[in-house]
Amino acid sequence: DQQVKQNSPSLSVQEGRISILNCDYTNSMFDYFLWYKKYPAEGPTFLISISSIKDKNEDGRFTVFLNKSAKHLSLHIVPSQPGDSAVYFCAASENNNDMRFGAGTRLTVKP
Amino acid sequence: EAQVTQNPRYLITVTGKKLTVTCSQNMNHEYMSWYRQDPGLGLRQIYYSMNVEVTDKGDVPEGYKVSRKEKRNFPLILESPSPNQTSLYFCASSADSGVGEQYFGPGTRLTVT
Numbered sequence: 001d002q003q004v005k006q007n008s009p010s011l012s013v014q015e016g017r018i019s020i021l022n023c024d025y026t027n028s029m030f031d032y033f034l035w036y037k038k039y040p041a042e043g044p045t046f047l048i049s050i051s052s053i054k055d056k057n058e059d060g061r062f063t064v065f066l067n068k069s070a071k072h073l074s075l076h077i078v079p080s081q082p083g084d085s086a087v088y089f090c091a092a093s094e095n096n097n098d099m100r101f102g103a104g105t106r107l108t109v110k111p
Numbered sequence: 112e113a114q115v116t117q118n119p120r121y122l123i124t125v126t127g128k129k130l131t132v133t134c135s136q137n138m139n140h141e142y143m144s145w146y147r148q149d150p151g152l153g154l155r156q157i158y159y160s161m162n163v164e165v166t167d168k169g170d171v172p173e174g175y176k177v178s179r180k181e182k183r184n185f186p187l188i189l190e191s192p193s194p195n196q197t198s199l200y201f202c203a204s205s206a207d208s209g210v211g212e213q214y215f216g217p218g219t220r221l222t223v224t
Contacts, residue, residue, distance in 0.1 A: 006153075034212065043115070043201050043215030044154070089153060096209025097161075098169050099144070101154040 003027045004092050006102035014110055019077040021105050023090030026071065030092040030100075035064060035075045038087045038104070047088075048075070080109045113138045115216035117202050123222045124192055132187045132219050134202030142205040143185040144169065144213070145177065147198040154201065160185055161209065192223040 005024045013019045021035075031052040036044035050057040050064045050073075057064050063076045073092075077084055090102040115136045124130055136143065144159035146169075156169030160179040174196055176188040185204075189196060199220050203213035 002152075004153075032211075036215075041217070043203070043217050045215070046212040049212060091154075093210050096207065096211065097167070098156050098159060099210045099213075100156070100170065101146075103151055103153040 002100075002103070003030075004090055004100045004102040006088075006090055006105050008105050009103070010106045010108070012108045012110065013080050015082055016079045019075075019080045019084065019107055019109065021075040021077075021088050021090075021107065023073040023075075023102055024071060025073065025092050025100075027092070027094065027100075028068075028071065029094045032093040032096060033064070033066060033073050034091045034093075034099075035062075036089045036091060036101075037084075038089065044089060077107075080107075082109050082111050085109050113214070115202055115204055115214050117200075117216040117219050119219060120217065121220050123224065125224055126193055127191050130189050130192060130221075132189075132200060132202075132221070134185045134187065134216060135183050136185075136202075136204040136214070137183065138204060138206065138214065139182065140204035140206050140214075141182065142207060142210060142213075143179065144203050144205075144210065145175070145185070145187045146201045146203065147171065147196075148201060148218075149198050157187070157200075159210065192221075194223050197221060197223050 034049040145157040146154040158177040
């Protein structure tokens with residue numbers, strides 16, 4: 001039973017435009033959410049996180065939005081760059097113990 | 112350089128032959144964990160450890176063992192590997208007291224025939 005779902009396996013955007021990656025979760029007890037980026041043949045790398053007490057967190061070109069009532073998380077990348085092409089994983093944690101990941105979305109940014 | 116290392120990076124083995132995948136971190140992190148990545152399923156947590164001698168089951172612990180005798184090392188043991196354990200495995204560590212923002216190793220691709 002996947003508690004974290006990324007329903008779009010892939011997304012393609014033009015360089016300079018906005019990329020929006022979406023994530024839904026079912027467990028209302030999740031209180032910490034993260035996004036990881038993964039390049040081929042490498043381990044995932046942390047990108048940005050948000051606590052359940054916030055609804056937005058920004059870090060440069062990356063912004064994460066949290067809608068708790070809808071149990072929905074999104075990552076916005078503005079402007080998108082070709083180097084952003086990677087697989088993006090959404091993850092969630094309850095009480096900072098274990099962590100659940102989504103299946104990932106492959107983002108392709110075209111020059 | 113701060114890093115998480117895993118060995119081996121690639122392994123092909125046969126059903127039933129015990130194997131160990133090592134994981135080591137040089138960041139003095141307390142939290143360490145193991146994940147497997149499978150197509151369409153993302154990363155699933157196998158086991159995690161919040162400190163030395165403290166380990167807990169993750170989402171998919173069946174068929175795996177771990178130990179945490181030292182802070183820096185967290186080996187993953189497959190006592191009797193089966194073909195359904197063919198996967199890409201990642202070790203990770205975190206500076207937080209809990210899972211937090213994790214640093215991942217480069218991965219170990221395991222094939223069990």
